Amino acid sequence: MPAQPLEAVIFDVDGTLFDSERDGHRVAFNLAFTAMGLPDRWDVATYGRLVKITGGVQRLTRWFEASGHSVADAGRLAIETHRRKTTFIQDIVASGAIQPRKGAPELVHAIRAAGVPVHVATTGTRAWVEPLLASAFGGCFDVVMTGTEVADLKPSPLVYREVLLRAGCDPARTVAIEDSANGLISATGAGLRCILARNDYTREDATAGAIIVTDELYGPEVRTWFEHRLTMPGRSCG
Numbered sequence: 001m002p003a004q005p006l007e008a009v010i011f012d013v014d015g016t017l018f019d020s021e022r023d024g025h026r027v028a029f030n031l032a033f034t035a036m037g038l039p040d041r042w043d044v045a046t047y048g049r050l051v052k053i054t055g056g057v058q059r060l061t062r063w064f065e066a067s068g069h070s071v072a073d074a075g076r077l078a079i080e081t082h083r084r085k086t087t088f089i090q091d092i093v094a095s096g097a098i099q100p101r102k103g104a105p106e107l108v109h110a111i112r113a114a115g116v117p118v119h120v121a122t123t124g125t126r127a128w129v130e131p132l133l134a135s136a137f138g139g140c141f142d143v144v145m146t147g148t149e150v151a152d153l154k155p156s157p158l159v160y161r162e163v164l165l166r167a168g169c170d171p172a173r174t175v176a177i178e179d180s181a182n183g184l185i186s187a188t189g190a191g192l193r194c195i196l197a198r199n200d201y202t203r204e205d206a207t208a209g210a211i212i213v214t215d216e217l218y219g220p221e222v223r224t225w226f227e228h229r230l231t232m233p234g235r236s237c238g
């Protein structure tokens with residue numbers, strides 16, 4: 001029996017559509033520490049541990065608390081550091097330093113060319129998410145939900161539920177693409193199937209519930225899966 005055609009595909013941003021963590025967000029956090037006159041710095045390995053905490057403010061709060069600041073001080077420092085970090089990441093995005101993940105443009109194009117809409121569910125901040133998406137994908141994405149609009153970040157399923165609601169699509173005929181365990185839990189919690197395309201920072205993440213686990217975003221397994229479910233002739237991405 002042929003596979004049921006897809007109604008929509010929902011993408012995560014950080015680590016899925018873009019290689020944005022190590023050379024984007026990490027650098028922006030370090031610039032923010034410097035601008036604040038703080039001694040803190042996150043090297044690649046340290047950031048690899050911290051990236052499991054979703055949300056920049058939450059990541060910073062936990063870091064400052066673990067560094068010996070009082071809860072009140074940690075919260076205040078986190079909010080101010082994150083405000084500056086958002087400005088730095090906007091500058092980094094504008095500089096073109098953050099590139100799409102290998103295979104991401106081809107995968108998005110193949111889905112759009114079959115007439116299937118693509119959406120975004122991220123817990124990143126809208127101020128940098130929108131220009132980042134525009135830099136590599138133009139106006140490809142129909143519904144873009146970010147951490148600026150939703151109260152609970154991944155692994156809560158809220159951001160995926162909001163995309164499904166706004167796009168009006170059936171979760172049984174939609175698939176999510178994620179790079180991390182937090183994202184996988186979020187997507188499956190919203191009733192979605194999820195392809196887990198892990199990267200260097202998420203290679204050891206738990207995979208329970210993923211329909212495909214791969215290190216390649218658009219490798220042979222993912223390509224074949226989509227070929228069986230993208231059947232409509234269609235439009236191309238403008």
Ligand SMILES: [Mg+2]
Pocket residue numbers: 012013014015016178179180183
């Ligand atoms: Mg991610």
